[in-house]
Amino acid sequence: MGSTQEEVEVSYDVSNEFFRLWLDERMNYTCGIFDGTDNLEEAQVKKLEWISNAAKVTPEKRVLDIGCGWGANIEYMVTTRGVKDATGITLSRAQAEEIGARKLPGVEAHVISYADFQPEQKFDAVTSICMMEHISTPEQARKGEHISLYRDYFKKVWEWTNPGAHFGLQTILRNRVPRNRTDLRDIGWVTYKIFPGGLSLRLEDVIMAVNPHWEVMEIRTRREDYGKTTGEWLRRLRLNEAAIREKWGDEVFTDYERYLDTCVRGFDKHYQSLAQYSLRRID
Amino acid sequence: MTDDEIIALLKKALAEVAPGRTADFDKITLEATIDDLDLDSISTMEMVGYLEEQVDALFPDEELAKVKKLADLAALMRGSRVNVA
Numbered sequence: 001m002g003s004t005q006e007e008v009e010v011s012y013d014v015s016n017e018f019f020r021l022w023l024d025e026r027m028n029y030t031c032g033i034f035d036g037t038d039n040l041e042e043a044q045v046k047k048l049e050w051i052s053n054a055a056k057v058t059p060e061k062r063v064l065d066i067g068c069g070w071g072a073n074i075e076y077m078v079t080t081r082g083v084k085d086a087t088g089i090t091l092s093r094a095q096a097e098e099i100g101a102r103k104l105p106g107v108e109a110h111v112i113s114y115a116d117f118q119p120e121q122k123f124d125a126v127t128s129i130c131m132m133e134h135i136s137t138p139e140q141a142r143k144g145e146h147i148s149l150y151r152d153y154f155k156k157v158w159e160w161t162n163p164g165a166h167f168g169l170q171t172i173l174r175n176r177v178p179r180n181r182t183d184l185r186d187i188g189w190v191t192y193k194i195f196p197g198g199l200s201l202r203l204e205d206v207i208m209a210v211n212p213h214w215e216v217m218e219i220r221t222r223r224e225d226y227g228k229t230t231g232e233w234l235r236r237l238r239l240n241e242a243a244i245r246e247k248w249g250d251e252v253f254t255d256y257e258r259y260l261d262t263c264v265r266g267f268d269k270h271y272q273s274l275a276q277y278s279l280r281r282i283d
Numbered sequence: 284m285t286d287d288e289i290i291a292l293l294k295k296a297l298a299e300v301a302p303g304r305t306a307d308f309d310k311i312t313l314e315a316t317i318d319d320l321d322l323d324s325i326s327t328m329e330m331v332g333y334l335e336e337q338v339d340a341l342f343p344d345e346e347l348a349k350v351k352k353l354a355d356l357a358a359l360m361r362g363s364r365v366n367v368a
Contacts, residue, residue: 176341176344177328177344177347179328179332179335180329181329184324184325184328184329
């Protein structure tokens with residue numbers, strides 16, 4: 001079901017040091033919010049703030065972060081929002097290792113799929129930033145299985161939470177299939193080479209799948225912000241070209257340059273967008 | 284747009300995306316299916332892009348997904364803002 005561990009590790013386990021060269025200092029590998037700033041670091045903090053607000057994160061709540069990446073969101077919740085009990089799950093061993101290295105009090109990170117996760121205690125708030133893209137493969141979507149997979153995910157999160165829980169969610173959206181050869185090929189290449197097993201969602205997929213477990217309280221799209229985010233990643237990647245080619249080889253550099261350039265075009269031409277959601281558990 | 288105008292436009296689109304196959308599409312009708320065109324998926328989307336440009340419209344992806352015959356494509360073109368010279 002969805003991306004396998006091997007596929008996830010293709011996407012996130014090139015090397016933590018490699019990603020550190022072109023992401024922000026906290027290693028957020030998702031869209032920032034550039035409201036009132038052109039600085040990537042500040043934009044990423046604004047994103048983390050939005051997601052925590054959407055999940056109504058407060059210090060006394062037990063929080064789950066699904067697809068926790070290298071721990072940027074958990075670190076923010078613990079250090080800035082005062083959370084004392086946070087759990088992260090990821091399928092990437094390199095990411096879990098990085099979270100461990102951050103030595104955050106009250107934080108547990110598990111290498112496990114959401115499909116197998118069975119927490120002993122329930123959570124009061126949930127966040128998930130761009131993990132749903134790994135729930136359905138393109139092949140499963142072509143067979144029409146994707147909505148059931150997304151709904152099953154929302155059902156699981158409902159089962160893991162206490163009444164009154166809120167869920168701060170962020171997903172990449174696929175808005176429109178390109179109509180020209182270059183863009184079609186590049187987007188297909190990114191899907192299969194950089195994010196094998198992954199698929200961005202359509203906004204209507206989320207709206208259908210949250211029922212009957214979660215109520216949509218707020219949705220905000222951020223297409224232009226993701227264009228700026230990927231543009232800044234591309235700029236930083238190119239600044240480090242020599243070091244990347246030397247340490248990880250020419251193919252890693254050219255692949256990631258093509259991927260990020262495709263993303264910038266994809267957001268600019270409305271092929272892709274991004275949405276942030278505040279969901280409330282239907283008790 | 285009349286059927287003849289649409290067929291003429293489809294032939295122009297096919298000449299763009301599959302040059303050298305003009306003879307294959309010479310007797311095409313709106314009853315032909317997309318599969319009958321024997322185009323790969325990229326060329327099919329390029330053909331759609333050409334038609335959208337010509338009729339000055341953007342067809343929704345989910346409507347395109349339902350297209351089986353050229354007549355279905357014609358319906359999308361007729362439902363759009365027509366701006367053919």
